Amino acid sequence: xVRPLEFEEDTVLSSAMLCFWKQGYAATSMRDxxxxxxxxTGSIYNSFGSxxxxxxxxxxxxxxxxxxxxxGKFLESDNPREGILEFFADSMNSSAxxxxxxCLLVNTAIEMNNHTPVVLEKNxxxxxxxxxxxxxxxxxxxxxxxxxxxTDPVNLAQNLQMVLSGLLxxxxxxxxxxxxxxTLNFVSSLLV
Amino acid sequence: xVRPLEFEEDTVLSSAMLCFWKQGYAATSMRDxxxxxxxxTGSIYNSFGSxxxxxxxxxxxxxxxxxxxxxGKFLESDNPREGILEFFADSMNSSAxxxxxxCLLVNTAIEMNNHTPVVLEKNxxxxxxxxxxxxxxxxxxxxxxxxxxxTDPVNLAQNLQMVLSGLLxxxxxxxxxxxxxxTLNFVSSLLV
DNA sequence: TTAGTTTTGAAACAATCGCTCCAAAATGGA
DNA sequence: TCCATTTTGGAGCGATTGTTTCAAAACTAA
Numbered sequence: 001x002v003r004p005l006e007f008e009e010d011t012v013l014s015s016a017m018l019c020f021w022k023q024g025y026a027a028t029s030m031r032d033x034x035x036x037x038x039x040x041t042g043s044i045y046n047s048f049g050s051x052x053x054x055x056x057x058x059x060x061x062x063x064x065x066x067x068x069x070x071x072g073k074f075l076e077s078d079n080p081r082e083g084i085l086e087f088f089a090d091s092m093n094s095s096a097x098x099x100x101x102x103c104l105l106v107n108t109a110i111e112m113n114n115h116t117p118v119v120l121e122k123n124x125x126x127x128x129x130x131x132x133x134x135x136x137x138x139x140x141x142x143x144x145x146x147x148x149x150x151t152d153p154v155n156l157a158q159n160l161q162m163v164l165s166g167l168l169x170x171x172x173x174x175x176x177x178x179x180x181x182x183t184l185n186f187v188s189s190l191l192v
Numbered sequence: 193x194v195r196p197l198e199f200e201e202d203t204v205l206s207s208a209m210l211c212f213w214k215q216g217y218a219a220t221s222m223r224d225x226x227x228x229x230x231x232x233t234g235s236i237y238n239s240f241g242s243x244x245x246x247x248x249x250x251x252x253x254x255x256x257x258x259x260x261x262x263x264g265k266f267l268e269s270d271n272p273r274e275g276i277l278e279f280f281a282d283s284m285n286s287s288a289x290x291x292x293x294x295c296l297l298v299n300t301a302i303e304m305n306n307h308t309p310v311v312l313e314k315n316x317x318x319x320x321x322x323x324x325x326x327x328x329x330x331x332x333x334x335x336x337x338x339x340x341x342x343t344d345p346v347n348l349a350q351n352l353q354m355v356l357s358g359l360l361x362x363x364x365x366x367x368x369x370x371x372x373x374x375t376l377n378f379v380s381s382l383l384v
Numbered sequence: 385t386t387a388g389t390t391t392t393g394a395a396a397c398a399a400t401c402g403c404t405c406c407a408a409a410a411t412g413g414a
Numbered sequence: 415t416c417c418a419t420t421t422t423g424g425a426g427c428g429a430t431t432g433t434t435t436c437a438a439a440a441c442t443a444a
Contacts, residue, residue: 002389026218109365166358173301194419
């Protein structure tokens, strides 16, 4: 019934995601979002409610499409230890355009420190999702004899995620890529 | 000659620093800065030029007063290995108020990714300063027989700084402190 | 075709942004 | 004491912020 939407939601969320991801929440204006999503303010507010609510939708979109896909592809693969390394490699090896944008979750954790509780909670939940996935992969690697039985999956997963965050900070501010291989060696040295 | 300034520069820079540090650059308005520094816009613009230039002064202030002091106190101490650990501990153990603000350099690297080149350059320089200080401390620890001769100071300093960045991301978004000791153990396990 | 419903695009809203302007205030030198 | 010079506080600048409003457009059901 009635007039249908003229856009596909995922396309709009994807465009909005790139905006927020690259520029940050505060630096992204509704005019920017209009231009990038090719929607008018009317449509955006009619469909998403507010800038803040749109961002929340974008966060969910990012978690499922970017993070979720990466977890599924690498941390749930047949070779868990190699999968963890590929997980880190994939976080660094994206095309230059989006590589230098780092990670939306890390950027959000930094920028939106005193923003609405909803955003903070979503962010913590997502970070937890990554940590849990790392934990499971480590456990499977231990079971498969790829890592020592003495290794504590909970502890190591926490440390790995900290390294990952640090990596994603550096990748956003340092355009040089010569340190990437060394970083992979470092991660590999932790998987014992 | 003529009317003197009514404020002490360091006091103003310190107040402005806390503003930018806690809220970020974009989220800090000139009205916020007026309130916190107890100066009027006239005085701020007369003495500092613009919001952007004030922020550059704040970055310098942060590097010398916060980072420089921490480097001098811990990374140039008599016991280099212990000093590195204390350096990390000090980054985590500040009073709750400023602990949850993380690190102005990391926050800036994330938020001001596509800001003026001056800010980016200052930031990279500061990060480099930390890395170099870590490097020297590691070298001294090796010379003192506290760490293996096989350890590469350049490589390890780079890895440690990445861990530090990750730590400072987590510390800004996660108010829980129970993971702090484990993190120190992790750092200690890298100093071999 | 027509009536009913929703989306769209553009104009404009009040609020706030960084910043400028300038008279009044505060000093040292003559 | 009065002049020259600089700082101060506050009013207000144009531009931009997120958001609202609403007529025109686009569809379905009858």
